[in-house]
Amino acid sequence: MITQASPQTEESMDTGKPAPSRTASIGTRSRVSNKALDDRGFSETVGDITVDQPRMQTRDVNVYYGDKQAIKDVSLDIGRNEVVAMIGPSGCGKSTFIRCLNRMNDTIEGCRVTGTITLDKQDIYDPTLDVVQLRARVGMVFQKPNPFPKSIYDNVAYGPRIHGLVSSRMETDEIVQRSLERAGLWSEVKDRLTSSGTGLSGGQQQRLCIARAIAVSPDVILMDEPCSALDPIATARIEELIDELRENYTIAIVTHSMQQAARVSQRTAYFHLGDLVEVGETNQIFTNPRHRLTEDYITGRFG
């Protein structure tokens, strides 16, 4: 296990525990946790945290905002071509966890991450790793649509351009069209590619952000409540899209809607106050939760 600090808090690295070699810890364990039984009657994650073909793996991840711990010893695998939904009451750390997966927490002052997170067996918090390349492989769609105040075309072309994926106008045209088509937005905007992305409707903006994310062909797409600002029709459109995207991408999605989690995901993880309480097949979580906290939450007795 490796103790890794975000760039702002480099000093804290020295104070970390002695770091055993990183390769040993991953892949060999499942459901093994040395968490002490705490006062909420919660001891360790219920259910199988591992998958056969993991794309990303997290082990004993702790996240601190200053002195406050937001994520406690979370271990979870995210498999290839699967959609993992993360649910849980507000403030339980879903966003914090998902933001660890592409190191977006680096931009937050005073945020510290410990534990191991790997992408295709490579530690993403390795100091020698280039965070720019990581984020090109792990894209993110945010809760509020945030198109750049540029044209629709430039919004989608932005990622490919900064990563040098395109060299000619024709290539760019092609990527823009392909991405917009996959995001289900092409037919609506193909005649107004030069108008501003901020002039679209909320649902269109969110699909534009998805198009922007897939334009750089990431391996993983992280979505933090992508539909919370959208109406049911736009939501349905995006859920459909997520289902299609699963063929090529690994997707982690945070959602407050249990119906949405049930509709789009294969596995579901339930978070509670920074703990990962239960993980399992989505069907099983919703029909037959094994942990009392999960059951309380999905039956509406909590949150």
Next chain:
Amino acid sequence: MQTPTLVVVLLALMALAFHLGRRRSFTVATRCGGIKALHSLPSHYGTLTAMWCAIPAAIVLFVWVAFEPTVIEHLVVGALPADYRALPAERLSLVINDVKNMVSGNVVSRDPDPAMRAAAAHYQNLERISAAALSVVVLAIAIGGVSIGWRMVSPRTRARNKVEIVVKYFLIISSTVAVFTTLGIVLSVLFESIRFFGRVPISEFLFGLNWSPQTAIRDDQVGSSGAFGAIPLFAGTLMISFIAMLVAAPIGLFSAIYLAEYATPRVRSIAKPLLEILAGIPTVVYGFFAALTVAPFVRDTGNAIGLEVSSESALAAGFVMGIMLIPFVSSLSDDVINAVPQSLRDGAYALGATRSEMIKQIVLPAALPGVIGGLLLAVSRAIGETMIVVMAAGLAANLTANPLDAVTTVTVQIVTLLVGDQEFDSAKTLAAFALGLLLFVVTLALNIVALHVVRKYREQYD
């Protein structure tokens, strides 16, 4: 009672009225079942009583003080002997002046005769009566007001609404005063300018290439005709402003970017106040810094590399003015850069943009209109800036494009035209007003454009 004393007494009465009204409302309230039974809060009733006490009395006081001298004068003139009253108007006013001077114990222009002595005594007498009457009337009105207010304290009086209305009108009056003062200034400048354009054709003023505002005192004097072409002044102003912006725009903008995007909170908490100190330095200090340090330095360096540099150069003045504008530009840019939503930055980071890519391609384009607005505001400040150029830019109205020459600016010329003893209707003096008007129009136009740009930008993220 003297008027100031009266005002103090009135204020004291007002405080008392507030207290009485409030107390009264408590009494009334207990009689009809608690504070809830009242329409308004006790403090509203107190304020209402205080207003009844003070406002009518203050109005009477104001009107009285405004008209008192005229009325007294009229009465004194009426009591003068007939031969004085028959004097022509100017002579009569001289006499009255003397009377007033006698009253206040000043030097009098001639030996006072008995009639004037009597008039002075009469004047003093009237003043005394007026002051006494004023005190009585005002205090009576104030006390009457208190009793009206007192009686109005009842559960049904909508004291709060009345207080709110008075507050509204008070605010309206305040803003009207501000607006009319501005208007008055603009109009007076405008009228003087029109007088100026009666002497010097407006086309010569706007397009003339020559500025030498000497007018002759005698017609046969050499060089008697002044030249009032404002072009050299505006050219000088623009050149200095341009040099200033060359310094202030990049440095201010880059330091804003650093502070907003790169600096750690520690650095920011030190650097920002330091920049603000720079903004707090009086311009006169910049002025002598320019004249005593920078200008000689520029001249010596220029001479050392074989350039002809005058000791007062546009370069020195513009450079120092640029330094003065740095905090202005940087704090405005800092604001607009900070107003760019974090979500846009996150969006760029999530696509794998580096920090400088993110700033160049996302933050700056988004902030650009606001930054441009800030720069335009800085330009309009540079154009209106006076002290630095007075001390460092020189007086020679050269029409030149060489920043190493001495130039002069509109503001400098206004100062020199008005400093010292002047006749107030010579073309030379009036020219200052015309220059002021033109300067005002230019900066106003710039400000309007700038504010428009800034506002348009603001709406984008609301």
